[in-house]
């Protein structure tokens with residue numbers, strides 16, 4: 001039996017579902033054994049894999065979050081592009097089976113799919129229906145606009161239904177990147193970096209500035225409680241404990257919500273938007289991760305990888321993963337099967353993520369983003385946001401600093417990868 005190592009970043013409920021999926025694969029055949037190892041956050045997993053590659057101790061498969069794509073694409077000698085792997089191993093593979101918004105994110109300029117789509121998400125809004133009702137709000141109506149979020153939060157806090165209006169995961173991914181796409185504002189030049197390495201960040205526009213200003217104002221008045229840096233991992237507990245009535249988080253937060261929000265009813269809504277911004281709401285962009293194959297393994301292992309990828313992409317497995325976790329159904333077949341199985345009818349709100357992703361045809365501001373060194377730029381976003389919250393900088397100064405510090409990293413990346 002050939003062992004195939006897979007390093008991943010799925011903790012908590014997501015990790016348990018992943019382990020179940022791997023066990024099902026291992027039980028389904030006897031040639032290969034996939035060994036899944038949890039390596040921490042997305043950033044930690046990626047750093048660990050890069051270090052392991054240098055020491056020739058890399059796994060065959062590593063899960064890398066969407067913002068690591070630029071870095072992985074540039075690491076040419078280290079990666080085994082998935083389209084090449086599947087062809088070399090004689091494994092049938094049709095990239096057209098995946099949704100265009102997912103494939104487009106991981107395709108090179110020649111149209112080749114470089115990494116294996118696996119867990120794509122998009123951020124949505126979750127709210128506490130019971131708290132809404134206690135506050136005299138309609139329990140079936142989530143806020144549509146940021147003005148609604150503010151007004152609903154005031155009612156919730158004044159009535160004593162909950163001490164905080166809302167919290168959020170990922171200031172970078174949700175309140176900056178997706179916020180920009182949702183309002184049809186550019187994150188950077190050259191189609192948010194898809195058009196080439198000579199790109200620059202432009203995420204300090206007036207719309208983003210107004211939003212960061214508001215987040216600071218809402219933090220000061222208690223309407224908003226920050227979910228903490230590193231992905232906003234402190235946000236879900238505030239929602240589960242009914243401290244904050246609303247949370248904006250990954251659609252894949254659904255698994256955690258179902259497991260932990262057991263004594264109140266949860267409603268689902270799209271991300272709020274500012275209704276005075278032309279073109280909003282546009283569409284949200286994907287997050288989550290894909291599976292990258294690393295060089296340096298023998299053919300038997302790569303055959304195992306190819307076989308495992310076919311298993312992961314099958315309609316049954318993808319539909320199960322989507323339904324269990326809240327990740328998007330990344331193939332049309334997984335969506336059709338979920339529909340046929342009655343999943344969306346039985347779980348109202350479970351399709352909010354899909355509706356939001358496909359609300360409008362993507363513009364060059366809302367296809368996603370691709371910048372070099374973006375993992376480090378994410379850290380800069382967190383740092384500048386902290387500086388804003390602590391009162392050290394105003395929104396304009398923080399966003400301007402984010403852009404100029406980020407652009408230095410992008411220039412260095414461009415110089416190193418020309």
Ligand SMILES: O=P(O)(O)OC[C@H](O)CO
Pocket residue numbers: 042065066067119120121122170173250251252286287288289
């Ligand atoms: O928590 P996930 O897997 O939905 O990913 C969120 C972000 O996209 C990570 O960059």
